[in-house]
Amino acid sequence: MNLLIRGGRLIDPSSGFDGIRDVFIEDGLISDSRPSDDVPVLNASGRIVAPGFIDMHVHLREPGIEHAETIETGGKAAAAGGFTTICCMPNTIPVNDSDTVTSYIVQRARQVSPVNVYPIGAITKGSKGEELAAIESMREAGVVAISDDGRPVMNSRVMRRAMEVARALNIPVIDHCEDLNLSAGGDMHEGVQSVRLGLGGIPSASEDVMVARDLLLAELTGARFHVAHLSTSRSVAMVAYAKSKGLQVSCEVTPHHFAITDQELSAYDSNYKMKPPLRCRHDVEAAIQGIVDGTIDAIATDHAPHAGSEKMQEFERCPFGITGLETAIGLALSELVHKNLITLSRMIELFTTGPANILRLNRGTLKPGAPGDVTVFDLDTEWTYDVQQSSSKSRNSPFHGRRFRGGPVATVVGGVLVWSRE
Amino acid sequence: MVKPAGLLDIESLDRTEIEAILERARFFQPLSNESYRRLDVLRGKTIVNLFFEASTRTRVSFEIAAKRLGADTLTIAAAGSSVSKGESLVDTLNTLVAMRPNAIVMRHAASGAPQFLARHLQIPIVNAGDGTHEHPTQALLDARTILDHRPGLGGLRVAIIGDIAHSRVARSNVHLLSKFSAEIVLCGPAPLLPGELAQLAPGVNLAHNMDEALRDADVIMMLRVQLERQHEAPMAASEYFRFYGLRLEHLKLAKPDAIVMHPGPINRGRELSSEVADSQRSVILNQVENGVAVRMAVLERILG
Numbered sequence A: 001m002n003l004l005i006r007g008g009r010l011i012d013p014s015s016g017f018d019g020i021r022d023v024f025i026e027d028g029l030i031s032d033s034r035p036s037d038d039v040p041v042l043n044a045s046g047r048i049v050a051p052g053f054i055d056m057h058v059h060l061r062e063p064g065i066e067h068a069e070t071i072e073t074g075g076k077a078a079a080a081g082g083f084t085t086i087c088c089m090p091n092t093i094p095v096n097d098s099d100t101v102t103s104y105i106v107q108r109a110r111q112v113s114p115v116n117v118y119p120i121g122a123i124t125k126g127s128k129g130e131e132l133a134a135i136e137s138m139r140e141a142g143v144v145a146i147s148d149d150g151r152p153v154m155n156s157r158v159m160r161r162a163m164e165v166a167r168a169l170n171i172p173v174i175d176h177c178e179d180l181n182l183s184a185g186g187d188m189h190e191g192v193q194s195v196r197l198g199l200g201g202i203p204s205a206s207e208d209v210m211v212a213r214d215l216l217l218a219e220l221t222g223a224r225f226h227v228a229h230l231s232t233s234r235s236v237a238m239v240a241y242a243k244s245k246g247l248q249v250s251c252e253v254t255p256h257h258f259a260i261t262d263q264e265l266s267a268y269d270s271n272y273k274m275k276p277p278l279r280c281r282h283d284v285e286a287a288i289q290g291i292v293d294g295t296i297d298a299i300a301t302d303h304a305p306h307a308g309s310e311k312m313q314e315f316e317r318c319p320f321g322i323t324g325l326e327t328a329i330g331l332a333l334s335e336l337v338h339k340n341l342i343t344l345s346r347m348i349e350l351f352t353t354g355p356a357n358i359l360r361l362n363r364g365t366l367k368p369g370a371p372g373d374v375t376v377f378d379l380d381t382e383w384t385y386d387v388q389q390s391s392s393k394s395r396n397s398p399f400h401g402r403r404f405r406g407g408p409v410a411t412v413v414g415g416v417l418v419w420s421r422e
Numbered sequence B: 001m002v003k004p005a006g007l008l009d010i011e012s013l014d015r016t017e018i019e020a021i022l023e024r025a026r027f028f029q030p031l032s033n034e035s036y037r038r039l040d041v042l043r044g045k046t047i048v049n050l051f052f053e054a055s056t057r058t059r060v061s062f063e064i065a066a067k068r069l070g071a072d073t074l075t076i077a078a079a080g081s082s083v084s085k086g087e088s089l090v091d092t093l094n095t096l097v098a099m100r101p102n103a104i105v106m107r108h109a110a111s112g113a114p115q116f117l118a119r120h121l122q123i124p125i126v127n128a129g130d131g132t133h134e135h136p137t138q139a140l141l142d143a144r145t146i147l148d149h150r151p152g153l154g155g156l157r158v159a160i161i162g163d164i165a166h167s168r169v170a171r172s173n174v175h176l177l178s179k180f181s182a183e184i185v186l187c188g189p190a191p192l193l194p195g196e197l198a199q200l201a202p203g204v205n206l207a208h209n210m211d212e213a214l215r216d217a218d219v220i221m222m223l224r225v226q227l228e229r230q231h232e233a234p235m236a237a238s239e240y241f242r243f244y245g246l247r248l249e250h251l252k253l254a255k256p257d258a259i260v261m262h263p264g265p266i267n268r269g270r271e272l273s274s275e276v277a278d279s280q281r282s283v284i285l286n287q288v289e290n291g292v293a294v295r296m297a298v299l300e301r302i303l304g
Helices: A071-080 A099-112 A135-141 A156-169 A192-197 A204-221 A233-244 A255-259 A281-293 A328-337 A344-351 A353-359 B015-028 B057-068 B089-098 B113-120 B136-149 B168-179 B195-199 B210-214 B237-244 B248-252 B284-303
Strands: A003-006 A009-012 A017-020 A023-026 A029-031 A041-043 A048-051 A053-058 A083-088 A116-119 A173-175 A225-227 A249-253 A374-384 A403-413 A416-420 B046-051 B072-077 B103-108 B125-130 B157-161 B183-187 B204-207 B219-222 B259-261
Touching: A009 A344, A048 A344, A053 A071, A053 A344, A053 A353, A071 A083, A071 A099, A071 A403, A071 A416, A083 A374, A083 A403, A099 A116, A099 A135, A135 A156, A156 A173, A156 A204, A173 A204, A192 B195, A204 A225, A204 A233, A233 A249, A233 A281, A249 A281, A249 A353, A255 A281, A255 A328, A281 A328, A328 A344, A328 A374, A328 A403, A344 A353, B015 B136, B015 B168, B015 B284, B046 B057, B046 B089, B057 B072, B057 B103, B057 B125, B057 B136, B057 B284, B089 B103, B089 B113, B103 B113, B103 B284, B113 B125, B125 B136, B125 B284, B136 B168, B136 B259, B136 B284, B157 B168, B157 B210, B168 B183, B168 B219, B183 B210, B195 B204, B204 B210, B210 B248, B259 B284
Parallel strands: A003 A041, A009 A048, A053 A083, A083 A116, A173 A225, A225 A249, B046 B072, B046 B103, B103 B125, B157 B183, B157 B219, B183 B204, B219 B259
Antiparallel strands: A003 A023, A009 A017, A023 A029, A048 A374, A374 A403, A403 A416
């Protein structure tokens, strides 16, 4: 629980600090007192030392789908990806729509996960979009937000009620914005590529109309509203507009949505199949612009493990989703920082204060008294992602074999070194 | 590609390869009043026809083509096979491959199914139609049929009419005809004619109006309405026929010697009138006939 991280370049967007400084963790918390001589030391010279990274959008598959991932393996993959805190979506079996399931996840995570796990509760019972789930009980049991991720609430009246409850409880509503009628039968972004490959298209408009609806409902209810894995240029524009009008709106983007377009995917390879789908160049550029100009608040992976057998099928039969915890920092560095689109400090913000502010977590900072969660990464080591070595139970990543420059080096949770590259 | 990889699509074939297949197919066309020669170029080879989707002409055509080349064939229809017991496609194929056939001819309802298998299996796969993606041997036999009536494909005006969105025949034909610099007009009801089709290949134009599409056409290809692949309730049959069905009076708009094609199965009174189907202009049965010759050329090229 005591650890001295020595000699690194500390960048903490919460205080604006950027310089060489040691970080001392005492009894699991960041401390400003002098460490004793016998305290264990983690040498971080030449590395970047940042507040522990938070991934606010992860699927851990437990309970119910443990052949694809568990709280333990997902937690290990998070640690190996440089994350100290993850938030897990409720689409388990059973759905996390009650305090029973929430409590199970919280307790199980304490026993087996190397990183902090915060559950996100369902909006509706069974995520069926009809009746509200036991939101207040789940809140007491520890959920930090509500979402019917993957099975978006189509009924606007139900969504309105959910936002009213969420506002009273002071938690955000996270929506996977997708009009299921517009996207029905779709397997990839609707465009020249989908027409060429003979695959059903998912139009950008299927996301846009739901973002528009939700923003209107957020205005109506005064709820805090968060757009999950935003992927279109119009979503970015609408969120920017809503922010300019003073709505409490935030949004996240995944690394794959700023790193790959629908032109670059390998045809009929289910490791490129996810929702929202990989979009066209225009949408990807808008997402990057949103990251640069501050419209986008967080990078989240939407880590969605699927067992090999599920992804080893005809493309249209494969489930949506790819893993992402272990490649997020590498992609953010190579696609954003090394291309000089954003500063290192801005990148760290997207992984720390960004999600922490959205979810009101007392994390993502290295101020004295804060939890001793630290992410250490480097900028220049060349490495190749080998999905066979993944800590996740699943292997569905399009980034297998990709070369990266810079990536996670060590992950510290509550003063304990839970993962290191060596 | 026509190599050990088999034949997956037209898009990735180059022009010379297509020309070679079409030329060879001409050799395999029967002379009038003469029965087919049975050859033995594929003697000792085994070809498995695996049809996960209903098919009469393509299945029979591949089977006859293989037999005329001296190959042994067996045909498996998915209903009756282990697929109906829940086996995955890859496992089914692995099982078949373990019995060492020389090639697999496959039709499947999922776009990209042959591409997916080609990544995981070491056996030539001939795509006999995958979902709404491609149907390469159909485009080859269509080209062979056009060439029986015209000296070349370049500069021809080809109207393809019907449910383009769901048509693998249209996609393969567009790629093939475009490689030979034909002018292609795609025409159909708006929901079945996505605008992106214009960017599929060079030389493609879209039309929502039959008269516009048919004007000065050398070739008229009618497509079947693929009710089984449509998400929304289809246009009423009478409405469809009224605006997109081919009737005798339409033929006046096309070139005087224009030919009418259809990949089959035809629905008389829906895509084209009975009079057109049975007219002198119709080459529908020539297409079927050429199907055997073209598939002989393809199989010989892959396995010969």
